[in-house]
Amino acid sequence: MVALSLCPPVIADEACPAGALGVSRTIEVDPKDGPWFGEPHGDRNFLAPGEVVLTFDDGPSPADTREILAALAKQCTKATFFMVGEMVAAHPEVVKEVAAQGHTIGTHTWSHPNVARLTLPEITHEVEATINIVQKNSPEPVAPFFRYPYLSSSKLAEDYFKSRNIAQFAVDIDSSDWRMRSSGPVISRVMAGLKARGRGIILMHDIHKWTADAVPQLLLKLKEGGYKVVQLKAKAPVQLIADVTPPVKAAPKYASRKRSTLRRYSSHSKRSAQLSRRSSEIR
Numbered sequence: 276m277v278a279l280s281l282c283p284p285v286i287a288d289e290a291c292p293a294g295a296l297g298v299s300r301t302i303e304v305d306p307k308d309g310p311w312f313g314e315p316h317g318d319r320n321f322l323a324p325g326e327v328v329l330t331f332d333d334g335p336s337p338a339d340t341r342e343i344l345a346a347l348a349k350q351c352t353k354a355t356f357f358m359v360g361e362m363v364a365a366h367p368e369v370v371k372e373v374a375a376q377g378h379t380i381g382t383h384t385w386s387h388p389n390v391a392r393l394t395l396p397e398i399t400h401e402v403e404a405t406i407n408i409v410q411k412n413s414p415e416p417v418a419p420f421f422r423y424p425y426l427s428s429s430k431l432a433e434d435y436f437k438s439r440n441i442a443q444f445a446v447d448i449d450s451s452d453w454r455m456r457s458s459g460p461v462i463s464r465v466m467a468g469l470k471a472r473g474r475g476i477i478l479m480h481d482i483h484k485w486t487a488d489a490v491p492q493l494l495l496k497l498k499e500g501g502y503k504v505v506q507l508k509a510k511a512p513v514q515l516i517a518d519v520t521p522p523v524k525a526a527p528k529y530a531s532r533k534r535s536t537l538r539r540y541s542s543h544s545k546r547s548a549q550l551s552r553r554s555s556e557i558r
């Protein structure tokens with residue numbers, strides 16, 4: 276029977292093989308007043324011991340996102356994708372595929388800036404233009420879920436998300452996949468993090484080949500380890516603010532320097548680690 280339930284409790288797709296990892300439960304997140312998820316502000320107990328949430332940032336990118344979608348489909352499990360507006364503008368067709376396969380889509384700014392340095396109008400353009408372009412390309416409602424680039428927030432931004440009823444996401448287990456160059460270390464780092472912490476929101480990036488390569492094996496390891504995948508869904512769709520244009524691009528400092536999108540986002544991730552290291556030192 277096909278039922279368009281808001282929150283299907285368990286994947287019951289007849290195409291799923293017996294023993295697939297699946298989704299153990301769905302948590303319906305109430306985004307009212309912009310609650311935090313993940314360390315250090317989130318409620319650790321929103322997940323039970325052994326439960327994990329799979330998240331992927333910085334995409335969509337055609338090859339890597341699709342490889343990850345295929346791996347997730349094979350195990351009948353679901354993830355949350357925090358998409359970047361510029362990437363959506365370049366690869367809108369991938370948004371449809373992610374949504375059509377039942378995954379949750381949140382956002383991650385338009386151009387991946389350090390949000391802590393932005394003014395309120397800049398935050399508005401970065402956030403709202405991204406929500407709008409994702410929604411334009413998704414057959415499903417965009418979730419009011421936001422992850423900070425570099426995990427870097429500010430009081431101004433936090434107040435903004437609270438006023439917009441958009442849940443704010445950090446991370447519990449960082450794969451640090453941006454600094455890996457092969458799948459093995461990505462898997463080891465996630466499994467070691469889980470062993471130490473026992474549960475949590477796992478951060479990966481769907482813009483790296485080695486991450487895409489790691490996901491099939493990682494899902495098997497999660498299954499072997501008895502971990503349960505939880506899907507997050509929103510209790511209510513995000514309220515759109517129409518006609519917000521993307522942020523104006525700053526002129527490049529070195530016009531002759533050309534960098535690939537992949538490298539660009541890798542360096543963003545690298546900077547992320549520096550910032551998060553610094554913020555954990557401060558805290």
Ligand SMILES: [Zn+2]
Nearest residue numbers: 332333424425
């Ligand atoms: Zn990012």
